[in-house]
Amino acid sequence: MQRPLAGLTPRNLVTELTAGVTLLAIAIPLNIGYAQIAGLPPTAGLYALIVPTIVYALVVSSRQLVASPDAAAAALVASSIGGLAAAGSADYATLALAQAIISGILFVLMAVFKLGFLANFLSKPILVGFVGGLALDIMVSQIAKMLGVKIDSGGEFVEKVSDLVLGMDTFNAWSLAVAAASVAVLLLGRAFLPRIPWALVVLIVSTVAVVVAGLDDKGVDVLGEVPAGAPSFTWPVIDWSLWLALVPSAIALTLVTTAEGLLVSRSYAEKHGYPFRANRDLLAFGLGNIAAGAQGSFAMGSSTSRTAAMDQSGSRTQLPSLVLAAGTLLLLLFGTALLADIPSPAIGAVVGVAILPLLGIREFRELWRQDRFEFAVGAVCFLVTLFVGAIPGILVAFVLALINLAQRAANPAIDVLAADGDPKRSLLADAPAGSTTAPGMVVVRLAAPLFFANGTVFTAAVKRAVTSADEQVHHVVLDMEAVTDVDVTGAEAFETLEAWLDGEGIDLAFSRMRPETRDRLVQLGLLTDQQVFETNRAAVAALAAPARGNA
Template sequence: MKNSSKLSRFIPMIDWIKNYSSGHFKGDLNAGITVGIMLIPQGMAYAVLAGLPPIYGLYASIVPLILYAIFGTSRQLAVGPVAMVSLLVVAGVGEIAEVGSDRFIQLAIMTAMGVGVFQLLMGLFRMGFLVNFLSHPVLSGFTSAAALIIGASQFKNLLGIDLPRTNYVHEILMGVFEKAAIIDPYTSAIGIGAIVLIIMIRKWKPTFPSALVVVVLGTLVTAGFGLDQQGVAIVGEIPRGLPSLEIFSFNLGDFQQLLPTILVISLVGYMESIAVAKAIANKHGYKVDPNQELVGLGVANIGGAFFQSYPTTGGFSRTAVNDQAGAQTGMASIISAAIIGLTVLLLTPLFYYLPMAVLASIIIVAVAGLFDAAEMKYLWKTDRKDLAMLATTFVATLALGIEEGILVGVVLSLIVVIYSSSKPHSTELGRLGETRNFRNIQRYPKAKTDRKVLIYRFDSALFFANVTHFQDRLDELIAARGDDLELVILDASSIHDIDSTGIHVLRDFIEDLQDKGIELYIAGAIGPVRDKLKTCDIIQEMGIKNFFFDVHDAVTTFYSEKNQHPDYEYSPLQTNS
C-alpha cells in the first residue's frame, strides 16, 4: 500500500483508476465524446492561428491528452491547443522562420519539447511559485490585448483579403480599411454567418458542439455551390493517419533563439491551466497539486513533441464543457483523444472543402471571452493601482508586441512586489478605553495615547528591503514627541522574521534610544524572532525584563515601575495608516 501511495504521487491516474466504476464511465464517455467533437474544429482552427497546417492541431489533441490524464491531478482539465499559446507560437517562432514553412513546423515542435522540459523541471524542483510573478491584473491585461491581436489576425481569412502578417492591431485595421473595396462577399458571408450561428447556438445550449455545426454547414455549402471556385479559400487536402514517432535533431542555436518564447509559453500556459484547474477542483471538493500539474503538462508537451505536436495546455472553454458534460476522471480526456485519433485515421478527407473563414470565425468567438472587461470595471471600483498595471500591460502588448508585453507585465509585477516589501504597513497604536486592546490610531480616532509612551507596530518581516522604512517611520514618530518621550514599545506580533540587516538596524536603534535616555520594550515577539534575537545577543543586551507577552503587559509594567498614570492629553502625529 505504501509503495502504491508513493507511486500515485507521481502517477495520479493510479488513484482514480483503482476506484473506477461504471458510474464514472458514463459521465466520462459523455464528456469525452462532447469535448472530442468540439476539439476537432477547434484544434484545426488553433493550428491555423499558430501558422501551422490544420492537421497539427489534431496531432496536438491526441498524445498530450492521454499523457496529462496519466500524470495530471485535475480530473476535468481538458488539455490541448489553445488560442493564447497558438498566438505565442506564431509570434515567437515566426521571428526565426517563415510562417508555415517546414522549418517553422520543426521549430514549433521543438518549442513544445522545450516547454515540456522547462515545465517538468519546474514541477520536479517545486518551482510553481515562479508564476506568482505574473499577477492577475498583468495576466488580464495581457490576455485582453492578445484577444484583440488574435481576433484581428483572422480578418484576412474572415473577409477573404490579403493582409500583411503582423501582431500590431492598428496595422491590420489600416490594411482592412485600404482593401475594403475588394472584400470577398462569399467569404465574408460564410465567416460572419458562422460567428452569428455559433453565438446563437451557445446561447441556446452552451454544451452543444456549435463549432462542429458551422464546420459541417460551411463545408456542405462550399462544396455544394462550388464556392472554392468563386474565391473562397478552403483547407484543402489534410493528411490521413496518426502522427508518427519522430526523433528530431537538437540544434543549440535554434534552442537559444527559441528560449524566450519557450519561457513565456511555459509560464503563461501554466497560469491559464492552473487557474481553471483550481476553479473546477474547488467546485468538486478536491485539490490539485500545482507542482504535479507542472509535471503533467511537462510530460504532455514532451510526449506530444515526439508525435508532431506543438505546445499545449489546459483550456478554459473546453474544461468548462468537459465539466458540464459530466467528466469524472482523466478517462474523459483519453476518450476525447480516441475520438481525434479516429478522425485523423478515417475522416480527414471530409474536411477538404472546409472554408478557412469558418476556422477564423471559431477562433474569433473563442477569444472574445479572453477580453476581460469585467476585471477592468472591478478594478476601477476597487484598486486603481492594479488597474494601472492592467492598462500598462494591455497597451504595451498592443504597442510593443506579444513577448515584450508580457515582459513589461512581469517587470511591473516585480516592481510592485519590491515596492510593497520596502514600504509595508506600520502604525502607532493607542489604547481603547480601559481595555487591554491597542489599535491603529488612524482607524480608531478614540484610541488614547500618552506623550511619554510611543507604541509602534510593524506589519512585516524586518529585512534588508524595508529596514530604511522601519527606521524612518520610528525617527519621525520619536521626533514628534520631543523631550517628553520616555519609552518606545515595539509591538513585534506582526514581525514574522528578521534577517541580519534587520538585526543590525535594531541594534543601532537600541543604542540610539539609550543615548537619548529612552527605554525600549519589545512585546509579542513570536518564537522564531525571539530565537534570532537570542542568538545575536540582543535579548541579553536589552535584558529579558524588557520583553513582554503583549503590549498591555508592557504598558502596565512601565507605569507601575514609574509609579505614574497615563497622560492622555497628547495629540498623536497624524500619519498615513
C-alpha cells in the same frame, strides 16, 4: 499516489463518455483554428489531442482540467517563431517542436524543485493585459479570414491591420456571408442552447453549403487536404543557437500556463472537494509538452473554456480527454477527407467567437473601478504585447508588478497600540499626535517583515511616535507578532533605531516575538538569547501594569 482516472465509477461512466464526445466536438474545430494561428498545418493541432493529451490525463492530479493548445499559446508561438523562420516552412515547424520540448522541460524542473509559486507573480492585470493583447492580434487574422482577405498572419499587429485595410479590394461577399451566418449561429446557439456543440454544427453545415453551392469556385477559401495517418514520433534537430533563442518564449509559455492552469485546477478542486497537487499538475504539463514536441505538435497549456464545458456536462474525471484522444486518432486514420472542404471563414468565426472573452473588456472595466494602478499595469502589458511583442509585453508587466509590490511593501501598516493591543492610530496616516500607550511608554507594531524596502520607513515611524507623544517617553515596546523576517538592510535600520533610542535614554523592549524572528535577530547580531528573555519579560510586565490599573 493518485490513481489514473480518479473519480471514475460505474455510476458516472455514461456521463463521462458523453462528455468525451462533447469535448471531441469542441476540440477538433478549435485546434484546427489554433494550428493556423500558430502558422502550422491543421495536423499540428490534431496531433496535440492524441499522445500529449493521453500523457497529461494519466499523470495530472486535477480530475477536470483539460490540456490543449489554446489561442494565447498559438499566438505566442507565431509571434516568437515568426522572426526565426517563415511560417509554414519545415524549419518553422521544427522550431515549434523544439519550443514545446523546452517548455516541457521547464515544467518538469518547476515540478521537481517545487517552483509553482513563481507563477504567482503573474497577477490578474498581467494575465488580462497579456492575453488580451494576444487575443486582439489573433482577432485581426480571423477577421481577415471572415472577409476573404489575404494577410500575413505571422506579421506584427500594425502590419496585419495595414494589410487588412489595403486588401479590402479583394473582399469576398460569399466569405462574409458564411462568416456572418456562422457567428450568428454560434452566439445565438450559445445563448439559448449552450450544451450543443455549435462549433461542430457550424463547421458541418458550412462545409455542406460550400460543397453543394460550389462556394470554393466563388472565392471562398477552404482548409484543403489534411494528411491522413497517426502522428509519428520525431525529435527536432536544430543548432544550439536556435535552442537558446527559443528559451525566452518557452519561459513565457510556461509561466502563463502555470498561472492560469494552476488557478483553474485549484478552483475546480475546491469546488468539488477533491485533492489539488500543484507540482503533480506541473509535471503533467511538462510531460505533455515534451510529448507534443516529440510527435509533431506545438506547446500545450490549459483550456479554461473546455474545462468549463466539461464541468457543465457533469464530468468529474479525465476520461473525456481519453475519449478525445481516441476520437481524434480515428478521424486522422479514416476521416481526414471530411476536413478538406471546411471553409476558412467558418474556422475564423469559430476561433473569433472563442477568443472574444479573452479580450478582457469586462476585466479591464473592473480593474479601472477597483485600482487605477493595477489597470495601468494591465493596459501597459496589453499595449506592449500588441505593438512590440509578447515577450517584451510580459517582461514590462513583470517590472510594473514588482514596482507595485515594492511600493506596497515600502508602506506597511505601522500602528501605536493601546493597552488592550488594538491600534490607536496609524503612524503612516496624517493623524495628529496621540497619547502614549501607558505613562511613559509607547507600543509600536509593524505588520510586515522588516527588510530593505521599509527599514527606513519603520525607523522614522518609531521616532515620530516618540517625538509626537504628549508626555515624556521612557520605554518603547515593539510588538513583533507580525514581523516574520528581517533582512540585512532591515537589521541596519534596526541598529540605527537602537542607537537613537539609547541616545535619548529610552529603553527598548519586545513583545510577542516569533521564535524564527528571534533566531534571525540573534543570527544578525542584534540580540543575544539573554537579551531576548529580558526584553520579553520587561514588555510583558509593562503591558500588564496599565491593564491591571484599568481593570
